[in-house]
Amino acid sequence: MDYMKYLPIFINLKFKKVLVFGGGMIAYRKIKLLLQCHANIHIISKKLCKKLFLYMYNKKVIWISMNYFKKYLKNVCLVVIATNNNNYNNRIYKLINNNKILINTVDNEKLCSFIFPSIVNRDPILIAVSSKGKSPVLTRIIREKIEILIPYNFGNIALLSGKFRKIIKFYSSNLSERRFFWESVFDSSFINEILHNNFKNAIQILYSYMINNVKRDGEVVLVGAGPGDSELLTIKGLQTLQRADIVLYDYLISRNILQLIRKDAKLLCVGKRFGLNSITQNEINELLIKFAKQGYRVVRLKGGDSFIFGRGVEELIAVKKAGIKFKIIPGITSAVGISASIGVPLTYRKYSSSVLFLTANLYKNSNINNSIIYSKNAETLVFYMCKTKIQDILKSVLSKGFFLNTPIVLVGFGTLLYQKVLFGQLKEIVFLSKKLSNPILLIIGKVVNLHKKLSWLN
Incomplete structure (x- = not known):
């Protein structure tokens, strides 16, 4: 904390x-x-x-x-x-x-x-910005940016909503249902009507939602959190986390992203770690179904993109089989986000016309050499979660025609402040991998040399 x-x-x-x-x-x-x-x-x-x-x-x-x-x-x-x-x-x-x-x-x-603090006043909405006294000028600039974003009559939304708060509370004693009611109202044209001073229309919208007794069905939303940096989370992903009742997240989700989740949401870590006893996939599926059936908005938060080397597909198949609504919000997959952060393009017309994403964790008994069939045109290879399979990867790529002097880069905790990047050649891969702990992303190919021209992070 x-x-x-x-x-x-x-x-x-x-x-x-x-x-x-x-x-x-x-x-x-x-x-x-x-x-x-x-x-x-x-x-x-x-x-x-x-x-x-x-x-x-x-x-x-x-x-x-x-x-x-x-x-x-x-x-x-x-x-x-x-x-x-x-x-x-x-x-x-x-x-x-x-x-x-x-x-x-x-x-x-x-x-x-x-x-x-520096204050944005949209009575009764108040927004306070502070730098702990370190930079008053910076807080003033931030306040000015917020002033531009929020209309001057925005407080009228809170004033009108406040008049109906007790009524809605009388109709529903369930906190989760009331939250869903107001979220539905605010997602409608209610706010727009107030900002244009059409208060009668806004009140009619409120009454229509009350009369129709809008209630929420539980749902599961699969959200890709991106490679780690919270600023690489998509806007839609952030909005979903702000509305979640329960979030089931993996070990690889960074603390900065977890802090963006709505403060009163329930957080459950359901990540699996190599070599350790942890929750099973069936147990995760059962939790998603259980909470959704109770009427909660459940977010399954996974690193990178949920459909790239994740169990997101399996989870949603189980959810759909249980008759539960679901949504999918993609994320920036780690290969794309991390390679960009270190200035290594995955394709370049002079070196590579194709890229192949691979994961070592999918292959059992260290039998990568016989399990992976590389595309003939894949001049760039990207391996996810590869630390425990480095020796097998080396044997495999050499057998597919890569040379010992082929450029490589290994990245630990990519895009985060404590990211560690090690450049070298294929012959050094075992030595370099020992300097990093999981999660490791490995990129093999001539494109790695372009980091000398495209490196942009200090």
């Missing part, structure tokens, strides 16, 4: 006492934001700038003192230290910090127990 220095929360400050140190423009900017929350603001400062003086004159803030006294901390919810005097800020922070009150010192992350 990743460490978070700050927990992003939203605090109701209405009528709550907030103590602000400072009366200049730095303090004004924070006070202006706090007033939007209807906070009860008390200021400690020798003098006030014109804008804060107007706030005081209009009774929006209270100027209590030029000097700090401990009695001013009574019933205080937050403290904001907003002066341009670093020594004064440090002294005030040390005096107050022992009182276990949340403190923000402007532009000094070390003197903060909470920080102000």
Whole structure:
């Protein structure tokens, strides 16, 4: 689990006492934001700038003192230290910090127990962006990008939905059914009608879904997670993970991808590892069927593309036989994603007009040499999950006409931050493979030499 220095929360400050140190423009900017929350603001400062003086004159803030006294901390919810005097800020922070009150010192992350995020306000929808105080300019740029994406009247969707929330809860006490109801509504023209201020049409859509008593049938969605990097997950795959009730995933799924799954979804690791006792394929099939029959949206998350050297086909055949609906969302297969990440094209008209994908794990008793029949035109070979079969692969490819000086590359944990890439020749394959642990992808062929011209990752 990743460490978070700050927990992003939203605090109701209405009528709550907030103590602000400072009366200049730095303090004004924070006070202006706090007033939007209807906070009860008390200021400690020798003098006030014109804008804060107007706030005081209009009774929006209270100027209590030029000097700090401990009695001013009574019933205080937050403290904001907003002066341009670093020594004064440090002294005030040390005096107050022992009182276990949340403190923000402007532009000094070390003197903060909470920080102000960059905010996108589509009331009642609020989006907060933070860099833990490391780069305020970056968070502002991110906020501006989000501002462009979300229409200004987007909050009306939440307002109207909120009015019907209790009604829907009365009609259905089942949380999963209510979630499906709202997902169905939001997938309809409901949102579009509200954004165009057609509230009557939006309400009619809501009523039609209530009257028709829309309920969800369980389903299984087979999702290819790609080669490992979470940014290589497809948009449709991400959307599916955000809607999943239960996710059955393999060992090879990266932690970053798992963190994209909806937080209240149930996660079950059903991966199988070579040489270890693990869940059987029949047991995985039974779990998919069991959860889907209970009305859940079940996602079967597999590395790469589910139809390339995976058991996805077997799983869906079992699901269909049980009369359960299913969907297939493809992923970037590891050979394509990893080869691109290291600058090795799988085909190139001067070297290779075809590529053959192979997996060592499908062949038992190390009998690869007699099991694989290579295409005569396959100048590039790609082996998946090959560490335990390296010796057999070497014998096999040599017998098919490849030479000992044929370029090769072995990649461990491809596309991830800890990816390891080893280039060499076929005669070095055993030595190089010992430096890597599974999962290993092996590429054999002249195209490997092109990495010298096409390598783009630092």
